[in-house]
Amino acid sequence: MSLASGVAARDRTEPHSLARYRSEFPIFRDKIYLNTCSLGALGDRTRRKVVEHLDLWQARGASAWYDVWWAALGDLRARYGRLVGATPAEIALAPSISVAVTAIASALDYRKRPKVVVTALDFPTVAYQWLAKRPQGVEVVVVESPDGINVPVEAIARAVDDRTALVATSHVYFTTGAIQDIAGVAAAAHAKGALCLIDAYQSVGQLPVDAHAAGVDFLTAGGLKWLLGGTGIVFLYVREALAARLEPTVAGWFSHREQFTFDPRALALHDDARRFELGTPALAAIYAQLGGLEYIEEIGVPAIRAVAGALAEDLIARAMAGGFRPKCAARAADRSAIVMLPAPDPHAAVRDLAAAGIIADARPGHVRLSPFFYNLQDDHVTALERLAPQLAH
Numbered sequence: 370m371s372l373a374s375g376v377a378a379r380d381r382t383e384p385h386s387l388a389r390y391r392s393e394f395p396i397f398r399d400k401i402y403l404n405t406c407s408l409g410a411l412g413d414r415t416r417r418k419v420v421e422h423l424d425l426w427q428a429r430g431a432s433a434w435y436d437v438w439w440a441a442l443g444d445l446r447a448r449y450g451r452l453v454g455a456t457p458a459e460i461a462l463a464p465s466i467s468v469a470v471t472a473i474a475s476a477l478d479y480r481k482r483p484k485v486v487v488t489a490l491d492f493p494t495v496a497y498q499w500l501a502k503r504p505q506g507v508e509v510v511v512v513e514s515p516d517g518i519n520v521p522v523e524a525i526a527r528a529v530d531d532r533t534a535l536v537a538t539s540h541v542y543f544t545t546g547a548i549q550d551i552a553g554v555a556a557a558a559h560a561k562g563a564l565c566l567i568d569a570y571q572s573v574g575q576l577p578v579d580a581h582a583a584g585v586d587f588l589t590a591g592g593l594k595w596l597l598g599g600t601g602i603v604f605l606y607v608r609e610a611l612a613a614r615l616e617p618t619v620a621g622w623f624s625h626r627e628q629f630t631f632d633p634r635a636l637a638l639h640d641d642a643r644r645f646e647l648g649t650p651a652l653a654a655i656y657a658q659l660g661g662l663e664y665i666e667e668i669g670v671p672a673i674r675a676v677a678g679a680l681a682e683d684l685i686a687r688a689m690a691g692g693f694r695p696k697c698a699a700r701a702a703d704r705s706a707i708v709m710l711p712a713p714d715p716h717a718a719v720r721d722l723a724a725a726g727i728i729a730d731a732r733p734g735h736v737r738l739s740p741f742f743y744n745l746q747d748d749h750v751t752a753l754e755r756l757a758p759q760l761a762h
């Protein structure tokens with residue numbers, strides 16, 4: 370299939386309003402980067418923040434902990450909180466989504482409610498916490514997706530009953546980009562007395578998120594992808610009223626409200642979300658995230674959504690006009706900036722793109738492209754032209 374029919378012809382339109390940021394992401398000097406949903410591109414401000422940390426470490430060693438680094442942790446909790454409409458006290462820091470979810474999994478009482486409901490489209494590390502607890506009687510129920518793209522809230526609601534401790538699912542599904550109605554999921558969980566945890570790693574940064582308005586109990590996201598902070602730093606939102614009454618059964622000195630008493634005889638947990646923290650955070654990751662957030666905060670998530678959403682819609686429209694069938698939600702409002710293009714051999718297609726300096730990703734049966742505010746229409750037009758012979762019709 371050729372895209373030379375004009376389908377993918379480059380438009381002579383003005384670059385979008387956020388294109389000015391592109392020069393701050395050096396990868397674009399010699400590559401086309403379309404893989405933010407795996408790892409956000411490194412920005413100059415992010416690099417500068419990491420160097421700031423290294424300079425402090427070099428100049429001051431541990432003495433930087435007490436006045437600077439400690440404050441950086443508080444600053445990050447507050448800024449993560451603002452991103453999802455939460456207070457700083459509702460935010461715990463963690464090194465990965467897996468660790469954040471493990472802390473929650475450790476705090477639930479499975480005696481009367483042994484069931485945990487997840488979906489077939491979630492990133493599996495969410496389900497793994499509870500599959501690992503099957504020897505303790507935990508039952509994991511996986512709600513299937515009828516179309517392989519999204520999971521109807523009604524199907525989730527049908528799986529929840531008065532034996533359900535938790536519904537855990539995603540805000541944006543990582544292999545389809547479909548947006549879940551998380552307020553609907555929370556309502557379905559609460560209707561049966563269950564709690565609701567949302568893995569929002571693929572949404573926070575590219576979509577506006579309001580944890581209070583959605584009514585969720587727990588929400589986790591972090592630096593790796595759409596928050597431009599790289600590896601090793603995530604946050605866990607815990608609804609305020611819950612934080613004080615849930616007792617994690619994993620702990621570390623950062624969960625202790627007076628951690629500098631160093632008393633091995635008594636564990637007094639923080640009465641806010643920090644009771645779900647464990648050990649010393651990775652400061653380079655904290656600093657990288659503080660740098661990445663400078664972009665997100667300066668631009669604002671609604672403006673990011675407008676630009677990244679429009680790029681994704683343009684990519685979808687061009688792929689469809691070229692005779693391809695992107696796997697995506699039927700309504701644009703349910704789609705995010707993750708676009709899946711069916712390919713018989715996605716790994717070969719991704720290797721071929723890489724040979725042309727285009728960075729994308731493969732997931733089973735698909736090439737995955739994910740434009741962000743630093744991308745231009747030209748990026749995905751070039752990628753589609755190169756990809757066309759490798760895609761399925």
Ligand SMILES: Cc1ncc(COP(=O)(O)O)c(C=O)c1O
Nearest residue numbers: 465466467492494543568570571
């Ligand atoms: C939706 C989602 N959740 C979780 C993860 C990974 O979680 P962790 O931080 O435990 O590696 C990913 C991918 O990296 C993801 O896409």
